[in-house]
Amino acid sequence: MAKIFYITLNNKRTKCSEGETILEVAKRNKISIPTLCHHLDFSAKGNCRICVVEVKEKGSKKKIGDLVTSCSTEARPGMIIKTNSEKVKKSRNLNIELIFSEHVEKCESCVWSLNCSLRKMARDYDVKITRFKERKENRKIYKFANAVEIDGTQCIDCRNCIEACSVMQNINYLEIKGKGYKQEIVPTTNKDFDCIYCGQCALHCPVSAAQEQSEWEEVEKKIRNKKKILVAQFAPSIRVSVGEEFGLPYGKIVTDQIVSGLKALGFDYVFDVNFGADLTTMVEAEELLERIKYKKTIPMITSCCPAWVKYTEFYHPELIPNLTTSRSPHIHLGGVIKTYWARKMKINPKNIEVVSIMPCTAKKYEAKRKEMKVGGNYPVDNVLTTREFAWLMKKNKIKFGKLKNEKSDNPLGEYTGAGAIYGGSGGVMESALRTAHYMACGNKKSGVCRSKIDFKEVRGMDGVKEAVVKVAGSPLRVAVVNGIGNIEPIIENLSNYDYIEVMACPGGCIGGGGQPIPTTKEIREKRIQALYKIDKGKKIRKAHENKGVLEVLDWLEEKKGLEHKVLHTYYYSKRLKRGK
């Protein structure tokens, strides 16, 4: 047990336990201290100097205390701390004003503008935001594919993006160039490193200098012009996260509000990517059993995370044969919308625009991969992040959370519990195992073929989860990699496994680079719990029991050429092409 002691915090005797920082103690006591560079995913850096507080150590004879950063200073017995003294205000405000001079305001078009911590500080602390002339207007904007960008004109040098890219994800693509006021965050010139578009830099940026390459303006234009049939589809994980943008509690399930929100924005049809996930499970489970049966390349590795796919193609092209050829859920569903559904509705697929609402920045990149095209059409025309979607609703004054609940359109709106858990680490594997178990057993229902639903070994927030699970009685050696930073040791021991799931973002898609800010360990856990709650509440929890999916698969089976195009994809080494 940690030692308990007392400090004086803003003239009040306050209990603390050993090891707590001043910031933590203040937060626990509902005393607000502003922060910028501080993020619960990282250890304290103490570089923005906005969280300064005035401290007198026990027994100090000083009249006025010293300033320390509350994020990095542990409380000590007898400390006398003031969080809002004249000295604190003076220093804190000047530091905020200096930081403002680094950030060229682009609030008009910034999806972050209504949540912006800088603007909030300006209001809360009476900061003169234009005290210093902006000094970064000539800085560069670095774009990474069509997914992520780092806008040097807005960067406040907090280095959270570096922490995310290097410490958290072990990608090491971002670097600090130069020093002092000239320092700049830049992509590395080392050609052995490349961005995987995971967007964790954006998720950890306090001022949206690192951000998604936005598509909301384009989507808004499409809605306004109304020339085509507009179809929206939303990812498994966003129904447990987007509510946060509207003040709802972490992990609040808002599926039906998302549907009505999208309809209110002007979409003609709304489908659920959970349907696509069920489809993906069918394709993937079948492939897994086939690989095992015919002793093809083992282990099979999941491919629905496009950042992981990019990682494979760039860093480990030798593993391309291990990736399942199954497309990812939203690409599957997009393809089905523009073939099966278009045919059924008698609409020319060229007149359909599919917009995916995704927790992810890499999905923007995936959607534009040329090999995704089906009959000359991209399955998905635009990808919006959860943040972009929330911004569009706020901008259009849609009262999210208070709308009349609506259900997704049919037939592509039905889903099972298996589809629902795709949004969390371990979910793809668990869904595939449920279905593989069934497929391997056929109609047998006794003995080793007793119905199996929960594979709890692959759940949870550990960086790597390993287990030997029984599928139809046979042992299957599985691993789940939760966060790309944990991948290398698994690759080194590949022969230990039959099936591996990899999600580049910690927690899986619920912690994706396009999710609401902040995203922390505690928040990721709440979101993931909500997914399992959806699963548990579903009558049907196995993908192969989704009748709509079976009907689509039957339909595709008859259209020989189309079937492969809609369901499968291929990969190629990005090693040769780098530097282009």
Added chain:
Amino acid sequence: MNILAKIKKANLLGRGGGCFSTTLKWKMVDEASGNEKYIVCNASEGEPGVKKDGYILKHRAEEVIEGIEIARSFLNKGKKKIKVKAYIYINGDYYQTLGPGLLECIGKKDIELFVKPHGAGYIGGEETSILNSIEGERIEPRLRPPYPTTNGLWGCPTLINNVETLLNVSLVNSDNYRKERYYTVSGKAQNKGVFYLPDDWTIEKVLKETRNYPFFDFFVQVGGDGSGVVLNKKQLKIPVNGAGTIKVYKLQGHKAEKIMKSWLDFFLGESCGQCTPCREGIYRLSQIVKKDSVDWILFKEILENLEESSFCGLGCAVPIPLKSYLKNVAKLPGVFIQDQKLVCKCFK
């Protein structure tokens, strides 16, 4: 008497400029747990105007190395399990000329010469920056605590001592320590150089005894040409502090604008860029003094913010030369003498 008692009795202070108690530092590293410890002899000498570490390495390398070995045996004494590795972190220019001699001197002792990377500059001599430098990380200070004494090189307890401090250790050990220190005199002095004199002499006495006391009106900067304090000639009856330097400036005809700019340029180039007050503050200071009408109120506010909320000693040191110069020599603007609003045009 054991070495720590001797050091305590001699009251050795860190000669890198910080004047931290050597006894305390040694004790902290000794008491820190771990079977692997490091010693770093800091010979980076990045502060402009300081020449004494190079001088000592040139003339008294054996004694410095002896000091390192004394520290090593102090740290693993009686505990054979404790491995102690030592580095001499040396300024690149010194390495060019003194490298071969030093290597010969080191012989088979477990001491590695680590050359301070080109461009590491002043901040590259700050002790946690040295740790980053040796580990191959970006050269800039680390967040403290934890301190190097418990979490230094690769997380191990690390004793970082200046060249002169280690020299003093060896002198104390052989009972030859005479409470002397090295002074560097530079600038508009007649007899510039490095001098070895009693450590309690006043600035005035050092200048007079070394035949450097000017016959013209002058002022000095003491304790480093970058971060040292500026004093007028009536303020010289105090001991020389910090790294033991005295730079002499001619009062008549000196250009306030130029001298302020030179300090600001120095800090502007040396700031690592981690923290807001230093990265942004120094930039704004250098912009402010360029203007025809200098906003001294803001200038002072930024300086005070550097003093109070900077990440490391570099930021905290910026106000030292600037404030003391404005107060003691320029006598302008009033804002630095008494807090009254004064925006003046004195530098153009």
